[in-house]
Structure formats: C-alpha cells, structure tokens
Amino acid sequence: MTDATATGGLSPPRRKLVELGQWGLIYRRFRKHKLAYWSGFIVLAIYAVALFAEFVAPYSSDRYNPRYIYSPPQMLKMFGRDQNGDLALLYVNGYKVELDPVALQRRFVIDESRVYPVGFFVKGEPYHLFGLIPAERHLIGPVDPDAPMYLWGTDRLGRDLLSRTIHGTRISMSIGLVGVTISLVLGILLGGISGYYGGWADQAVQRTIDFLKSIPTIPLWMGLAAAIPDRMDPLLVYFWITVILSLIGWTDLARVVRGRFLSLKTEDFVMAARLDGCSRQRVIWHHMVPSFTSHIVASVTLAIPAMILAETSLSFLGIGLKPPVVSWGVLLKDAQSLLALTQAPWLFLPGIPVVVAVLALNFLGDGIRDAADPYS
Amino acid sequence: MRLTPIPDAGLGVPPVPRPAAEPQDLLFEVENLKVHFATDDGLVRAVDGVTFGIPRAKTVCIVGESGSGKSITGRSLMNLLPHTARIVDGHVLYHPEPGRTIDIGKLDPRGKPIRALRGKDVSFISQEPMAALSPVHTIGQQMVPVISRHLKLGRREATERAAAMLARVGIPKPAERLGSYPFEFSGGMRQRVCIALALSCRPKLVIADEPTTALDVTTQANIIDLLVELQEESGLSILFITHDLGVVAEVASDVVVMYLGKVVERGSVEEIFHDPRHPYTRALLRSVPRLGAGRDTRLAAIRGMVPSPFDRPKGCDFHPRCDFAIAGTCDVTAPPDVALGGSRSVRCVLPEAIRPPVQRAETPPSSTQRTLRHG
Amino acid sequence: MWRFIAHRVVYTALTLAAVSLVSFLIIQLPPGDFLTSLAGKMAEQGGDLDSASLAGLKARYGLDQPWYIQYWRWITGILLHGDFGQSFEWNKPVSELLWDRMGMTLLLSLVTLIVTWMLALPIGIYSAVRRYSLLDYVVTFLGFIGLAIPSFLLSLALMYILSRYAGMSVGGLFSPAYVNAPWSWAKLVDLAAHLWLPVLILSTSGTAALIRVMRANLIDELHKPYVQTARANGLGEMELLFKYPVRVALNPFVSTIGWVLPHLFSGAVIVSVVLSLPTAGPLLLSALLAQDMYLAGSFILILSALTVIGTLLSDLLLAWLDPRVRYQ
Numbered sequence A: 001m002t003d004a005t006a007t008g009g010l011s012p013p014r015r016k017l018v019e020l021g022q023w024g025l026i027y028r029r030f031r032k033h034k035l036a037y038w039s040g041f042i043v044l045a046i047y048a049v050a051l052f053a054e055f056v057a058p059y060s061s062d063r064y065n066p067r068y069i070y071s072p073p074q075m076l077k078m079f080g081r082d083q084n085g086d087l088a089l090l091y092v093n094g095y096k097v098e099l100d101p102v103a104l105q106r107r108f109v110i111d112e113s114r115v116y117p118v119g120f121f122v123k124g125e126p127y128h129l130f131g132l133i134p135a136e137r138h139l140i141g142p143v144d145p146d147a148p149m150y151l152w153g154t155d156r157l158g159r160d161l162l163s164r165t166i167h168g169t170r171i172s173m174s175i176g177l178v179g180v181t182i183s184l185v186l187g188i189l190l191g192g193i194s195g196y197y198g199g200w201a202d203q204a205v206q207r208t209i210d211f212l213k214s215i216p217t218i219p220l221w222m223g224l225a226a227a228i229p230d231r232m233d234p235l236l237v238y239f240w241i242t243v244i245l246s247l248i249g250w251t252d253l254a255r256v257v258r259g260r261f262l263s264l265k266t267e268d269f270v271m272a273a274r275l276d277g278c279s280r281q282r283v284i285w286h287h288m289v290p291s292f293t294s295h296i297v298a299s300v301t302l303a304i305p306a307m308i309l310a311e312t313s314l315s316f317l318g319i320g321l322k323p324p325v326v327s328w329g330v331l332l333k334d335a336q337s338l339l340a341l342t343q344a345p346w347l348f349l350p351g352i353p354v355v356v357a358v359l360a361l362n363f364l365g366d367g368i369r370d371a372a373d374p375y376s
Numbered sequence B: 001m002r003l004t005p006i007p008d009a010g011l012g013v014p015p016v017p018r019p020a021a022e023p024q025d026l027l028f029e030v031e032n033l034k035v036h037f038a039t040d041d042g043l044v045r046a047v048d049g050v051t052f053g054i055p056r057a058k059t060v061c062i063v064g065e066s067g068s069g070k071s072i073t074g075r076s077l078m079n080l081l082p083h084t085a086r087i088v089d090g091h092v093l094y095h096p097e098p099g100r101t102i103d104i105g106k107l108d109p110r111g112k113p114i115r116a117l118r119g120k121d122v123s124f125i126s127q128e129p130m131a132a133l134s135p136v137h138t139i140g141q142q143m144v145p146v147i148s149r150h151l152k153l154g155r156r157e158a159t160e161r162a163a164a165m166l167a168r169v170g171i172p173k174p175a176e177r178l179g180s181y182p183f184e185f186s187g188g189m190r191q192r193v194c195i196a197l198a199l200s201c202r203p204k205l206v207i208a209d210e211p212t213t214a215l216d217v218t219t220q221a222n223i224i225d226l227l228v229e230l231q232e233e234s235g236l237s238i239l240f241i242t243h244d245l246g247v248v249a250e251v252a253s254d255v256v257v258m259y260l261g262k263v264v265e266r267g268s269v270e271e272i273f274h275d276p277r278h279p280y281t282r283a284l285l286r287s288v289p290r291l292g293a294g295r296d297t298r299l300a301a302i303r304g305m306v307p308s309p310f311d312r313p314k315g316c317d318f319h320p321r322c323d324f325a326i327a328g329t330c331d332v333t334a335p336p337d338v339a340l341g342g343s344r345s346v347r348c349v350l351p352e353a354i355r356p357p358v359q360r361a362e363t364p365p366s367s368t369q370r371t372l373r374h375g
Numbered sequence C: 001m002w003r004f005i006a007h008r009v010v011y012t013a014l015t016l017a018a019v020s021l022v023s024f025l026i027i028q029l030p031p032g033d034f035l036t037s038l039a040g041k042m043a044e045q046g047g048d049l050d051s052a053s054l055a056g057l058k059a060r061y062g063l064d065q066p067w068y069i070q071y072w073r074w075i076t077g078i079l080l081h082g083d084f085g086q087s088f089e090w091n092k093p094v095s096e097l098l099w100d101r102m103g104m105t106l107l108l109s110l111v112t113l114i115v116t117w118m119l120a121l122p123i124g125i126y127s128a129v130r131r132y133s134l135l136d137y138v139v140t141f142l143g144f145i146g147l148a149i150p151s152f153l154l155s156l157a158l159m160y161i162l163s164r165y166a167g168m169s170v171g172g173l174f175s176p177a178y179v180n181a182p183w184s185w186a187k188l189v190d191l192a193a194h195l196w197l198p199v200l201i202l203s204t205s206g207t208a209a210l211i212r213v214m215r216a217n218l219i220d221e222l223h224k225p226y227v228q229t230a231r232a233n234g235l236g237e238m239e240l241l242f243k244y245p246v247r248v249a250l251n252p253f254v255s256t257i258g259w260v261l262p263h264l265f266s267g268a269v270i271v272s273v274v275l276s277l278p279t280a281g282p283l284l285l286s287a288l289l290a291q292d293m294y295l296a297g298s299f300i301l302i303l304s305a306l307t308v309i310g311t312l313l314s315d316l317l318l319a320w321l322d323p324r325v326r327y328q
C-alpha cells in the first residue's frame, strides 16, 4: 500500500518520466520544440563566429582600400576561368568605374570580364587568434590577397562590410552576454533577497523594480550614456554601456527569481532541509537555486536579445559605442542617412545578423521556457 | 495490516434500503456509449461502451478511481465534451416525458437544440466552486440571463427568481447578494450559488461532478443534505459523480462502478453494498476505513495503480490488480458484461461474481471473507 | 475603492519625486557644472560671459550650494513657475522648446496606442480561439519578426522602400508648406498623411507583443471552469466568448499599458530621430550630444512623468474593470 501512496496517482508512463529526472524531462520536451532546437544551433553558430571572428572574416575590421569606396556586393560564383584561363572553382568578379549620367557621379559596377578566384583556408592578413595564437589563414578569401572580394560591398572608406559585420558580432553578441551576467547577478541577489526574506526587503526591491520599469528606457539610457566622456577608452565605454543596459535589465530576472523563491519556499524539500539543520546559505545554494535554474536559463536567453537590440539602438543613435569599436549598431549608423542608403543600400546588411540573432535567441528562450514549465 | 471483511464495510452510514426503479421510468438511458480522445500520443478510449439508466427522481452514483471516465460520461449527458473528444458509438437517450425520446449524442454539440436543453433540462454542478463562476461578473449578472433565457422571463421576474433560488439554497440577504462577486463568498457559499444556478430553471437532471471535493467536511455534509432536500422537493434526478462511498451510501439509489472507461458493475445501492460482485467493487468497499467513515476518504488503497489509457492490459482491464484473476483466462480475453436481472450487471467471469443474486444478502458469501494479503 | 485610489495616487507621487531626482542626476552627470560648458560655448562663439551675469546665473541655480539645494531650486522652479532652466544650445528657456515637441510626442504615442489596441485585440482573440489555424501561425510569425526588427531598422527600410519604389519623400510630420502655418483642416489632413508611417513603425512591435499577451491570456481563460459553466447553461459560443473569457482576459491586457507606454515613448524617440519628426526625440538626442543638460533633463523628466501618470491611469482603469483589484 505504501508504494501506491508514495508515487501518488501517477500512471506508469508518468512514473517513468519522473525517473528521468528534471533535466532529462526538460531536454525531452525541448527536443520536441523543433524551432527552438534549431534556433539553438543558430545561436551556437553565431557565438562561434564571434569567437573565431578573425579566422572567419576575410579581412580585418579596419583594412580599407580607397580604390573601392562604396563598391556594391559581389556574387560568389562557381566554375569560371581567370585571366590565365585556369579553372576557378569559386570566384568573384571585379569592378569597373562607371559615370552615372544623371547624378554625374562615379560609381562601381560589377565587371563580368574579371575573375578573381576565391578559396577556403586561404592565406591572408596575419592575425592573432584569441589575441594569442599567430595565424594567417582565413576561412574564406581571395586566393590573391590583393584582389578585391567584397561579398557584402564596402563602406565610405572602402572597408569590407562582411568582415566588419563578422568582427562586430563579437561586440554585439558579447555585450548581451556580459550585460545579462551583470543583470543576472543583480537579479538573483535582489530577487532572491526579495523572495526569500520577504517583508520590508521584498517591498523595497519590488518598489525599485516598479520604479525602474516605469521610466522609458531609451531616454534614460540616452541620458546615462551621454554622460560617458567622449574621449574615454573604448573598452571602458563598452563596460559602462553594458552596466547601463543591465541597470534596467535585471528587473525581469529579479521578478522571475523572486516568483520561484516564493513558490519554492513552501515546498517540502526546503522545509526538510531546514529541519535537518542546514544553514540558510546552504538551503539557498544547494536546494533552491538548482531547482529553478531552468527558468533562469530561459529568462536569460530572453534577456540577451533585448540587450542586443538596446546596444544596437544606442550605437545607432551615436551615443552608445563609437568607432573605432565595431559593433552591428556602429555599422548601422552608417546607414542613417537616406542619401547614403540610396547610394549604397547594402549598408543595411548588418541589420540581417541583428534580426537573425534576436529571432533565434527569442525562439530558443521560448522553447526553454516551455520545456521548463509546460504548465505556464 | 489486517483487512476488514468485505461486505457491510463498516461505513458510518449504513445504506438505507431503497426500492429498485421500474425499468420503464427512465429519464436517461446511456447505451454502449463510447467517447474517444484523439491526442498527440494516441487514441484514448476514455469511455468505452458504457450502459446505464437514470430513473426519474432518483440519484445514480458513478464511482471509480481517477481517470476511469466518470466525468466524461457525465458530460456526455449534455453533449458537452472537450473538442478533442468524439462520441464514436452508442446513444444518450433523453426522455423528457415517458414516450418522447431525444438522442442527445446525435445533436450538434454547438447547435440550438442542445443549447436549449443545457441549463434547462440538464444542468451541471462542477467540482470547483472557486472557479466555476466568472470572477469579474456579479452573481446576478451570471444568473439572471440564464433564467430569463430558459424560462422566458423578463428581467424583473428573472431577478426575483434568482433571489428566490439563492434564498432556497440558504444564502442570507439574497437580493443584495445578487450584486456580489464570487470572490466575496466562501467556498461552501459559492457552491450553494452554483447549485442555485444549476437548479434555477427547474431541470430534470442535475449532473453533480464531485461537487464537494474542494470543500471541508462539514460543508460537504451541508451541501449533500441540501441537494437531497432539493431533490425531494422538485423530483429531479441526480447523476452524482464521486470518489466517496460514504456519500454514495447516503444519496444513491443506483450505483455504477467504472474502471478504465468501462462499467464493471452496476446495481441498486443495496445490491452493491451488501452483495458486491466484481473484485474491483469489493476492493473499493474494503478501502473504506472501518470507523468514522470520513467523507474525504479516497480510493487510493487498491493494490497497484490504474494503468495508463495508452497501454491497457490485455484481457480484463483489472486483472493485474485483481486478487482472484484466473491465469490463462483473465489475462487473455476481455470479460463480457453479464446481466444478472433488473438493472444489475457485472463484467467478470469469476463464478462467484456471476452467480444469481441472493434474495436477502444477510450473510455474505463465504468466499469473499477470505483475508487477502497485500503486496 | 477610495482606499485603492488614494494608495495609487500617493505611490504615483512618490514615483514622480524619484523620477525627478533621476532626471536631476542626469543633468548633473556630465563633468563640470553647466556654467563651465556655457562659458566654453560662449568663448567658442567669440563672445564672453561677463562675471556679473555669471554670478547671477550661479545664484539663480544655487550652483555654489550643496546638491539638494540645487535640486530643490530646480524642482520648485518647475513646479511653481514652469521654469525648466535655460537651453544653452538654443539660448532660450527650456519651457519654450519643450511643449510643442512634447505635444507631438504625445499625439504620436496616443495614436499608436489606439492603433495597437485596435489591431492586437481582435487578432489576439482570433488566434486564441482558432489556435493553430493558418492565420494564427501567420500572426505568430509576423509577431516574432515585429519583435526582432529594431524600430530604427524598420524605419530606415520603409523610408528606403518608399522613396525608392514609391517615389515618396518621407520624414517630418508636415509638408514644408504647413510647418509654420496655423492649425487648419488642411494642416490636419497633411499631418495624418505624414503620421501613418511612424505610427505603423511604432505599432509593429507593440502590436506583436500585445497579440501574444492577449492570445496567452485568453487561451488560459478558455480552459477555466466558468467557461464550462456558461456552456452548460446553454450559452452560444460567440456570446459566451465575449461575455466571459474575453472580458476576463481584458484585465491583464489593460494592465499592459504600464509597460506599453514606456516602450512607446522609447520607440518614439528613436523613430523620430530617423524620420526627423518634430517630437521630443531628435531634440533630446541633440541636447544630449551637445550636453545641453537642462533641456535633456527636462525631456527625460517629462517623458518619465508622463509614463508614470499613464500607469496610474491604467491602474485606475483596471480597478474599474476588475472587482478583484477594487476590493482587495
């Protein structure tokens, strides 16, 4: 009789699931969520690009070529013959200059007659991988290092937009991570205090959250970011911007943490641990935190895209990160004027990774949340 | 542990003998009803060939463990099933008066004819009084339109009737309370409001799906007494769905015992309590504690667990948990439903289950007095 | 009810005080006080600030006093005389620059709010009731896209498309002919012809978010027992839907105003910068870039105060709609 009461009214398949363990269960449900599952791979890929940016990008972020200002994107083509008549598996066409008869402006057009072979793992500009390991191979690049290969076109200084976007991945994606880490520490700390101790501490934290949420974020961010001195070291600017962003980002995380704490507080195992004489610290870190990590992971995943969007917006307005730092927002700032856009619509292209990253992170976060808590 | 002998299971309330109903005086007839769910994980046969009848002005109880299909059977009587459910076979016949028949299972579940019956001829009392009323509408806003629609009354008269109903179920200051919101009532009071709503259009049948599970013991008793009183007053039939055998003994005239979507035994309350035949019924009765039969006793004490609807055992659904299962028979073929005369039937092959009924079950059959060892 | 209102009003007042402190803090953030930057600016323009007027300004803003006195002077100046300080960039009192711009911001935000609601409510209801229908999928997908595209990118893209393929000049809220014209019917029509684009852009992400809120709430409500009760009493599906679950799901929807408003004002700032609309946004940005702090701080103060008051209004609306809130 005891066995029947111990497992409650669970039917056998449910019991099997219980034995799978919390993480196994969550993973099973997550796998079912196709969109989230594949988004997970995209997110991993984006972070891999961020990590290996120097290797993935054909050029460094600041290499410029005044001969190719505002040149349009090239198509990557297959099976062509170069000047010597050799077969090129992959190649791009060169450019020629044309005079726009209406605007009376010089502009570049694709010159089909020129063929520049393109290869994988080609030798190019030397760099240091992770800032340490010297290397000169690039994932993709022109076989002749001086040949123009601008798959996403170039900007007003003749810099390769694709390479810059790839290098920008590092800043844009990491600002999300760093910002979320700061938010997370703040959120767990304050949300935990709020949920675990309750009383006036809870009140104070809750009111602070309400207050922060009722201020329009962009003007506040703008105000704070504008106070960062112009001539500050770019690394410090980066740091301060993340701090400013997480100043507001922590509120959601704190809410989640608090909610979890409140619901867990009453649950039996915490009581049991307390009766066993565990200290408060121990109860918190060994019993409560692991049981809601999945929710935290979901909330964190959903907080990163918000950070990315915020950084992009601020940098776009010119009060976030500033050149020479390369981030997606900084790159998009070049697309700010309509004039630039009509001349060089490819300046929009760095918007694509923004949208892809934000979408993928959102799908992923939604999937994790659904898997962690199918009943909410 | 020591087990109590099976019959006369020491209930606090011994069943009162009630005359079995005349077969022709049925308000509802459920015949071979099958309700299936198409879920992502496969087909669930929630109700799988259920047959029983509800006599006029009597109470029929459906008992069984969780997941046995009691609620779904009850809902079928007003053709109010979740949208994934289908009535795939059988009939739900309603006889508003003798000689007239409506096949409720064949009506469009969203159509006008069935909606005219819901709340008017058949009404429903839910298990969760806390959530059964809209939290943002007053009691009056929820009762009055129903009354005026079904009874074709004007606003004034409908409001008066609503107040009268509230008064009848024992709510003080009924006219004022019509302006209150559900959260201003206690759980027991809210269930009274639900009963008032269910009875406000003089239905012929009330389906009460575990109406007292969410309430404390004294409130439970009050609610049950209220229902019995109202039944005696207005001559309505009640289909009472419950886990609680104490309540069954108190209110039922007929009992339907369900297991995994099938009726394993049915008969009058006397027959079921004094001469239970199916091993499952006996196990249920045995699980009621001897003394102080609390109404909140659950049927959790039967060995093993209810199988999942996705992997039903071969043969008799109950055999893995049955103490009398005959190897080679019970685990191979599903037992047929054996009619034992009257409204009595049992779905079992054991000889002692299907022997003809004893006239006056004073002394229980010796075979059932065996003390059984539990795993 | 009255207790509830009193409680919310007091709480709003406290929040407003906190908002004003933060705004003041932002004004104070840049290194050096504003007189230094003013003097710098004058020197740049070849002029010179004589020490008498310097001292006058110093006394007026209490710059030689501790910060709380400065704050007190600033906030009482605003509350009692409507004096928001001086814009050095424009050489005008801030209050002269503020109100026109804020009016336009408010107009833009309100129109967007209304459009957002008018779209999100029916679509949200539809996709909850017809879950997994084609339209539900389309809406969900568009919703995700709407959330993922930063509003400035959307503005740029639409601007580009409109000017490239429709030959329209976009930007601003008025045609040049009407900018300084007095209000008239024709000016209103002109305004509407310009307003739709920013409204469209601003409502995209808000609508997407609200559809999700409405859909999720309504799906929750649809499974509640009271819906079954209503069905068991013979109500038709449509009648039932709008009388009960939609009505209940509306409450959390109303309470979203609390975060939709800050979101809208934030979005409006960026979109206005891109489309160069005569709202608070571009002026705030240029003030910040020029460190014209009284102007910038005043904008932040007013924008925040407006959202706080908007939240109060939505709380009161919610209390009016939901008896549970009212009686607690």
Ligand SMILES: Nc1ncnc2c1ncn2[C@@H]1O[C@H](COP(=O)(O)OP(=O)(O)OP(=O)(O)O)[C@@H](O)[C@H]1O
Pocket: B037, B039, B044, B045, B046, B064, B065, B066, B067, B068, B069, B070, B071, B072, B073, B082, B084, B309
């Ligand atoms: N909406 C649904 N979708 C799929 N299966 C369902 C649904 N509702 C009920 N079922 C299945 O139908 C079977 C019978 O359910 P029902 O609710 O009638 O049981 P019950 O006897 O009322 O149990 P309880 O005592 O717990 O109320 C169960 O096995 C359940 O899994």
Ligand SMILES: [Mg+2]
Pocket: B070, B071, B072, B209
């Ligand atoms: Mg049930």
